[in-house]
Amino acid sequence: MRKILFGGVKKNKSCSLLRYSLVAAGIALTSLCASASSADAATYYVSVKGSNQDGKTWASAWKEFDQINWNKVSARDTIVLDGGNGNSSMTYYSCLKIPIPNIVVTRTSEPGHNGLVILEGGGRYGAPLPMGIAIMAMGVRLEGLGWRGISVRNCGVGLTTGANYTNVLVRNVELRNNRLGAVVAGNNSRFDQIISHDNTDRNFSTEGCGSSETVSLTSSWIYNTTPGATSSMPSRGIQSASGKSSTLNINRCVIGPGLSTGVEVNDYVYILNSLLINATDVNIGVFNKATGNSPLFPHRFKAKNVTSFMTNRSSVRNYSHYCVGAQSAPTGGPGVITAAMENSIFYGGEVYLRPDQRYATDTTQFRVTGNTMALSDTMVDPKFKSDVGSVPDDANFNTLNQLDFSLQATSPAQGRGSNLSSSRSLTGP
Numbered sequence: 001m002r003k004i005l006f007g008g009v010k011k012n013k014s015c016s017l018l019r020y021s022l023v024a025a026g027i028a029l030t031s032l033c034a035s036a037s038s039a040d041a042a043t044y045y046v047s048v049k050g051s052n053q054d055g056k057t058w059a060s061a062w063k064e065f066d067q068i069n070w071n072k073v074s075a076r077d078t079i080v081l082d083g084g085n086g087n088s089s090m091t092y093y094s095c096l097k098i099p100i101p102n103i104v105v106t107r108t109s110e111p112g113h114n115g116l117v118i119l120e121g122g123g124r125y126g127a128p129l130p131m132g133i134a135i136m137a138m139g140v141r142l143e144g145l146g147w148r149g150i151s152v153r154n155c156g157v158g159l160t161t162g163a164n165y166t167n168v169l170v171r172n173v174e175l176r177n178n179r180l181g182a183v184v185a186g187n188n189s190r191f192d193q194i195i196s197h198d199n200t201d202r203n204f205s206t207e208g209c210g211s212s213e214t215v216s217l218t219s220s221w222i223y224n225t226t227p228g229a230t231s232s233m234p235s236r237g238i239q240s241a242s243g244k245s246s247t248l249n250i251n252r253c254v255i256g257p258g259l260s261t262g263v264e265v266n267d268y269v270y271i272l273n274s275l276l277i278n279a280t281d282v283n284i285g286v287f288n289k290a291t292g293n294s295p296l297f298p299h300r301f302k303a304k305n306v307t308s309f310m311t312n313r314s315s316v317r318n319y320s321h322y323c324v325g326a327q328s329a330p331t332g333g334p335g336v337i338t339a340a341m342e343n344s345i346f347y348g349g350e351v352y353l354r355p356d357q358r359y360a361t362d363t364t365q366f367r368v369t370g371n372t373m374a375l376s377d378t379m380v381d382p383k384f385k386s387d388v389g390s391v392p393d394d395a396n397f398n399t400l401n402q403l404d405f406s407l408q409a410t411s412p413a414q415g416r417g418s419n420l421s422s423s424r425s426l427t428g429p
Contacts, residue, residue, distance in 0.1 A: 040074070040076065041076040041077055041078070042056075042072075042073075042074070042077045042078075043056075043077070043078045043079075043080060044056065044061075044062070044068070044072070044073065044077065044078070044079050044080070045057060045058050045060075045061035045062070045079075045080050045082065046061055046062045046063075046064075046065065046068060046079060046080070046081050046082060046092075047061040047062075047063070047081075047082035047090070047113070048063055048064070048082065048090055048091070048092065049061070049063075049082065050062060050063050050082075051063075052064075052067055054069075054072075055068070055069065055072070058082065058113065061082065064092055064093065064094045065092050065094045065095060065096040065097075065119070066094035066095060066097075067094075070099055070100060073100045073103060074100065074103075075100065075101055075102040075103060075139075076102060076103065077100070077103050077104075078103065078104045078105075078106065079103065079104070079105045079106070080106060080107075080108045080110075081105065081106065081107050081108065081117045081150070082108065082113045082117075083107050083108065083113060083114055083115035083116050083117045083149075084113065084115035084116075085112060085113075085115050086111065086112070086114045086115050087115065088115045088116075089115045089116040089117070089118050090115060090116075090117060090118065091118040091119075091120050092117070092118065092119050092120070093119075093120055093121075093129075094129070095129055095130075095131045095132060095133070095134060095155075096119060096132070096133045096134070097131075097133075097134045097136060098133070098134065098135045098136060098137060098140050098142070099136045099137055100137055100140075101137040101138045101139050101140065102137075102138070102139035102140070103137075103139075103140060103141070104140075104141045104143065105140070105141070105142050105143070106141075106142075106143040106144075106145060107143065107144050107145045107146075107149045107150055107172075108145075109145055114145075116148065116149060116150075116151060117144070117149065117150045117151070118151045118153065119132050119133065119150070119151065119152045119153065119155075120153055120154060121152070121153060121154045121155030121156075121158075121178070122153070122154030122155070128154055128155055128156055128179075129154075129155045129156065130155070130156040130157070131155060131156060131157050131160060132152035132153075132155035132157065132158045132159060132175075132178065133152055133158070133159045133160070133173075134159075134160050134161075135159075135160070135161040135162070135165065135168055135170075136162055136165065137165055138165045138166045138167055138168070138186070139166070139167045139168070140165075140168050140169075141168075141169045141170075141171075142168075142169070142170045142171070142173065143169075143171050143172060144171060144172030144173050144174075144193075145172060146172055147172060147174075147193060147195065147427050147428070148172070148174040148195055149172040149173070150172065150173045150174070151173075151174040151175075151176065152173065152174065152175050152176070152178065153176050153177050153178065154177050154178065155178045155179070156178065156179050156180070157178060157179065157180045157182075157183055158175035158176075158178040158180065158181050158182055158196070158199065159173065159175055159181070159182040159183075159184065160182070160183045160184065160208065161184045161185055161186050161189060161208070162185060162186065162208065163185040163186065163208055163209060163210035163213065164185075164186065164187075164210050164213075165185070165186040165189075166186050166187045166188050166189065167186070167187075167188050167189065168186045168189040168190070169189070169190050169192070170184075170189075170190070170191045170192070170194070171191075171192040171193050171194075172192075172193045172194075173194055173195075174194075174195045174196070174197075175194070175195070175196040175197075175199060175203070175204075176195075176196070176197050176198055176199070177198050177199065177200075178199045178200075179199065179200050179201055180199060180201050180202050180205065181196035181197075181199035181202060181203040181204055181205075182194070182196060182203070182204045182205065183202075183205045183206075183207055183208045184204070184205070184206055184208060184209075184215060185206060185208035185209040185210060185213060185215065185241075186209075186213060186215070187210075187212075187213040187214055187215075188214060189213075189215050189216070190215075190216045190218065191204075191215070191216065191217045191218070191220065192217075192218045192219055192220070193218075193219050193220060194217065194220040194221075194222075195220065195221050195427070196220070196221075196222050197221070197222065197223045197224055197225065198224050198225055198226070198235070199235060200235055201235065201236070202235070202236045202237075202239050203222045203223075203224075203235065203236065203237050203238065203259070204217060204220075204222055204237070204238045204239070205238070205239040205240075205241075206239070206240050206241045206246060206248050206267075207239060207240075207241050207242065208241070209241040209244050209246040209267075210244065210246070211244050211245060211246070212244070212245050212246060213241075213244070213246045213247075214246065214247040214248075214249065215246070215247070215248055215249070216248075216249040216250075216251065217238065217248070217249070217250050217251070217253060218249075218250075218251045218252055218253070219251075219252045219253065219426060220253045220254075221253070221254045221423050221426055221427060222237045222238055222253065222254070222255050222256070222259070223237075223254070223255075223256055223257060223258050223259065223277075223397075223401075223423070224257070224258030224259055224397075225258055225397045226258060226397070235258075235259060235260055236259060236260055236261040236264055237255050237256065237259040237261060237262045237263060237264075237279070238250065238255060238262070238263045238264065239261075239264040239266065240263075240264065240265055240266045240267045240268075240269045241266060241267045242266035242267060243266070243267065244267055245267065245268070246267050246268065247267070247268040247269075247270070248267070248268070248269045248270070249270050249272070250263065250269065250270065250271045250272065250274055251271075251272045251273060251274070252272070252273045252274060252418075252420065252426070253271075253274045253275075253420075253426075254274070254275045254277070254420055254422070254423045254426050255274060255275065255276045255277070255283075256275075256276055256277030256278055256279055256283070256400070257277040257278045257279075257397055257400035257401060258397050258400075259279045259280070260279060260280050260281045261279055261281050261282055261285050262276045262277075262279040262282065262283040262284060262285075262308075263276070263283070263284050263285070264285050264287060265284065265285065265286040265287065265301045266287055267300075268300040268301075269300075269301050269302075270301075270302045270303075270304075271284070271301075271302070271303045271304070271306055272303075272304050272305060272306075273304070273305045273306070273418050273419060273420065274305075274306050274307075274418055274420065275306075275307045275309075275405060275418045275420045275421075275422075276306065276307070276308045276309070277309055277400055277401075277403070278309060278310050278311055278395070278400055279310070279321065280321055281321055281322070282321060282322040282323075282324070282325050282349075283308045283310060283322070283323050283324065283349060284301075284303065284308065284323070284324045284325075285322065285324075285325055285326075286301055286325070286326040286339065287326075301339045301340070302339070302340045302341070302342075303340075303341045303342070303344055304341070304342045304343055304344065305342075305343050305344060305416070305417060305418055305419070306341070306344040306345070306417065306418060307344070307345045307347075307405050307417035307418040307420075308323045308324065308344070308345065308346045308347065308349065309347045309348060309388060309403070309405065310323050310347070310348035310349030311348055311391055311392070311393045311395060312348060312367065312393060321349055321350065322349055322350045322351070322352050322370070323346045323347075323348065323349030323350065323351060323368060324341075324346065324349075324351055324352070324353065324375075325350070325351070325352030325353065325370075326339070326352060326353055326354075339353070339359045340359060340360070340361075341359055341360035341361075341363055341375070342360070342361050342362055342363070343361075343362050343363070343415065343416045343417070344360065344363045344364075344416060344417060345363070345364045345365075345382050345413055345416050345417035346363065346364070346365045346366075346368055346375060347365075347366050347367060347368075347382060347384070347388060348366075348367045348368065348388075349368060349369075350368070350369045350370035351365075351368055351369070351370035351371045351372050351374055351375055352370055352371065353370075353371050353374035353375075354371070354374065355371040355373060355374065357374060358373070358374060358375075359374045359375065360374070360375045360376060362416065363375050363376050363416070364376065364380050364382050364412070364413040364416050364417075365378075365379060365380070366379050366380060366381050366382060367379070367389070380412050380413065381412075382407060382411055382412070382413035382416070382417065383407060383408040383410060383411040383412070383413070384403075384404065384405050384406065384407060384408070384411075385404040385405075385406050385407070385408055385421070386402075386403040386404040386405065388403055388405075391403070401422070401423055402422070403422065404421050404422055405417070405418070405420075405421045405422060406421035406425075
């Protein structure tokens with residue numbers, strides 16, 4: 001009987017040929033799939049100078065946001081926005097509604113078209129647009145390619161993203177002079193390098209969140225150029241959702257100056273490595289909301305490496321203002337508010353927290369009034385590089401925005417507070 005030698009030369013050669021064939025087939029199949037995927041993805045163009053035909057080139061580009069033929073757009077496609085010459089801008093006058101999932105909408109970097117994209121909501125059609133940008137699908141990426149690369153102005157709501165539309169990314173968008181800057185939602189949605197300012201009600205809100213959604217705001221600047229309000233309604237900075245068990249993560253942001261409320265905590269909020277500058281009412285406010293006979297909603301708030309600065313008194317409102325406070329501080333029952341502050345600096349303002357509880361560890365406070373034992377046993381000057389102690393109560397935006405909150409070499413608060421020293425340390429000159 002002939003023996004079958006699996007290690008024999010012929011067998012090895014045969015196996016090698018078989019393995020080679022399989023590998024080659026796999027590579028071919030992978031290349032084919034990649035080519036098919038690449039072929040399936042398309043790029044479309046939007047430009048005021050286009051002919052409003054098929055959107056496939058700058059020449060045939062759709063002329064306005066409301067002229068985009070969404071029936072032609074599919075997942076993985078890219079829509080490129082013309083910003084005009086790099087030293088200028090291009091203005092559009094209609095709402096940008098994005099109903100297709102997993103697409104990219106971006107300002108272009110192409111020379112000759114890489115100026116700023118402006119969505120003007122209060123110009124051409126008389127009454128302001130009710131909405132500037134509306135993201136109505138999951139996985140959308142909206143990219144401005146640089147600070148204020150896409151600017152939304154004079155709308156009812158500058159930017160909105162719907163609940164349950166997950167994994168949205170919005171970056172490098174400016175929201176200014178709208179009634180509401182942004183009302184956003186969607187689990188795992190991220191908003192990065194957002195500049196939202198001078199919106200007459202709220203500059204950034206997660207009030208639209210669904211149950212247990214998590215939203216992140218990072219490397220952003222929220223402020224007003226005029227203190228407190230630009231209309232009869234106070235202009236708030238950042239407002240979290242209420243009663244949704246949702247989470248708002250705020251990381252590396254400058255919040256202020258010129259706001260009535262810096263951060264309004266209505267649900268679960270975490271503030272990391274951020275700088276809060278002189279709100280006229282409260283830099284960080286924890287608000288209990290009750291409806292009918294329902295109990296107060298629970299709150300969970302944490303601040304770590306936060307710097308909070310306030311002048312002694314709000315001359316705009318003519319009464320003391322709070323660096324940190326809770327609506328039910330003196331009488332609130334245990335468990336209503338869970339607050340924790342670590343490695344932070346509070347300079348000025350009043351503490352309005354329950355006096356029988358300690359809310360902070362490794363925290364420096366100075367020129368603070370109210371229930372100061374809630375933060376620390378002592379007052380210690382953190383020694384910022386700017387002489388913030390001489391700043392008048394009625395300091396304007398320019399004065400407050402020029403302050404340098406970095407620590408002197410001899411500061412006793414080294415390792416505490418934010419590493420952001422001003423808005424310039426975030427956005428550049």
